[in-house]
Amino acid sequence: MSHHSKAKQLLQQRDELDEKVKELLLVLETNNSTMDSPLVDAEGYPLNTIDVYAVRHARHDLICLRNDRAQWTEKIVEEMEQDEEKMGESAPIEEKPVHRTSNEPFVKVSSVVELSPADVGGFRKEDLIIQYGNLHHGNFKNMQQVAEITKEYENKTIRVTVIRDHRPVRLEISPKKWSGPGLLGCNIVPIAGANV
Structure with missing residues (x-):
C-alpha cells in the first residue's frame, strides 16, 4: 500500500532529523554550552573559549528542528490513522473516529x-x-x-x-x-x- 509507505517515509525522515539534532547537541557540548548557557562574559564580551557563532547557529537550528519534529509526529499519527481507516479494521460501525485536537499526552x-x-x-x-x-x-x-x-x-x-x-x-x-x-x-x- 503506497499509503502505508508514507507513514514509513515520515518516520524515516524524522529519524534523520533526530540524527541532525544529535549532531547539533554535540556542537553545543564541544563548546561546553547548553541551549541557554551564556555566550558572553560578565562584561558582555563573547567568551573566547567557545565558538559563539557555531553555538548560536546550533541553537537556532535546534529550535527549528524541535518544531519540525512536533509537526512530523502530528503527520505520522494522521497517516497511521488514515491507514487504519482505509483498512477498516473490525471496528464496530457505531464507533466514530475521535478527532484529537492535539497529540499531547494527558x-x-x-x-x-x-x-x-x-x-x-x-x-x-x-x-x-x-x-x-x-x-x-x-x-x-x-x-x-x-x-x-x-x-x-x-x-x-x-x-x-x-x-x-x-x-x-x-x-x-x-x-x-x-x-x-x-x-x-x-x-x-x-x-x-x-x-x-
Missing part, C-alpha cells in the same frame, strides 16, 4: 501488573497516553473520566494511543475482572504540565 502509565488485562493489552510502564477511548488532552479534566471509561468498557475493547519512544503506538485494551485488583491492573496517573 496521563501516563506508572506501573503495570504482569498478566493483568493492561499487560495483555500491551500497556507498558512509562507509556504516555494521548488517547483513551474518546478522551484526549483537549477534553480531559480529571482521573474520574478515565475510571468511568474503564468501567463502561468492561469486557469490551477500548482503543488507546500511547507515545512510546517518541512514537505513537496503538493498543486495544480490554478491561475485565481478573485475579488482581481493578479491571486493568495498572496505575494511570495525570501528567503535570506534560511536554513531550
